[in-house]
Amino acid sequence: MDAVAAFTDTYLPTVNGVTYTVKTWRDQWHARGGRMDVVYPGSDDYTPDDGEYPVRSLPFPFYEGFRLGMPRIPDEVEDVDVVHAHTPFALGLSGLRLARREDIPFVASYHTPTGEYASYITSVESVEDRIEGLSERYEQWFFDHADTVITPSTVTKDYLLNTLGVDTDVTVISNGVDTERFRPVDTDAFRDKYDLDGPLVGYTGRHGYEKCLGDIVDAVAEADVDATLVFGGDGPARESLERRAENRGVDARFLGFLPREELPAFYSVLDAFLFPSPVETQGIVALEANACGTPVVGVNSGALADTVEDGVTGYHFAPGDIDGFAAATRRTLAERETLSENCLASREKISVGHAVDELAAVYERVR
Incomplete structure (x- = not known):
């Protein structure tokens, strides 16, 4: 199994869809005998496990609970085969820098249309529109540096290709669900x-x-x-x-x-x-x-x-x-x-195990 370095701007103790995806993919990857390091914004409220590397971070003033990680590549992250960025911003740039420095494949996941959150920064419509436009142009630049971009749905793939104008390869992989945990239970x-x-x-x-x-x-x-x-x-x-x-x-x-x-x-x-x-x-x-x-x-x-x-x-x-x-x-x-x-x-089709099967195929293809 490949050794992967994942860079993300949201991780534990924050609980959201990105955190869930990164954590469940990592757990599945380890269960199959692989290694997936995670670089993420550090928090006093979470103690990292082996292979989890927090970097210095600051609270994002416009969105409660979100922290900005300072761009950095921890010294412990070495001898990896693939870099996988789950963010286009600070830590995503660190992942891109590591991939270019080591001349290894760079995979990026598109989780969040960041332009949609401009309203958290300003209520002035003209300024909001400008922020959205700048965000989209930056995202296009970032994702065009990836060997492939992973999206969780065909709608999101179409957005990347037709709205953002991304030129790189785009692959659809569902984030998947831990169907061992999420199943009908007594209530x-x-x-x-x-x-x-x-x-x-x-x-x-x-x-x-x-x-x-x-x-x-x-x-x-x-x-x-x-x-x-x-x-x-x-x-x-x-x-x-x-x-x-x-x-x-x-x-x-x-x-x-x-x-x-x-x-x-x-x-x-x-x-x-x-x-x-x-x-x-x-x-x-x-x-x-x-x-x-x-x-x-x-x-x-x-x-x-x-x-x-x-x-x-x-x-x-x-x-x-x-x-x-x-x-x-x-x-x-x-x-x-x-x-x-x-x-x-439909449980098997939406399982995280199925998703990680497809993820492994992507890593193999870009190497």
């Missing part, structure tokens, strides 16, 4: 702990404004279904979501950050997972829900247009269409049993 203890009763719909993940989570509250209000709305996770939009639910008269429960070991029970307890975010490059939580047998009502935009199989693992609605969101929620609840069976039948 009685989870219901008792959080005092949950009856049918449930909900979402878990970062409560970011860019994810349009307020649409969930509005859709549940319009759907007029006999179900409690449950939010797991936390983030800057939480307070506004709580106010919105109160104003709309929606029975909503906010559970806060859930330990990872409770996530299978959270997904399993839901009758439908509601996901209106248009900025996902895959939407790993949708796959986790499917792996637990829970269908997803997802926006027909971005990667969720691919991740959710309409009429198979859930239903789509048009961006911003609250009535359509409500109708898709009602339909999903009505067909819950059949959709759940379809979700469980």
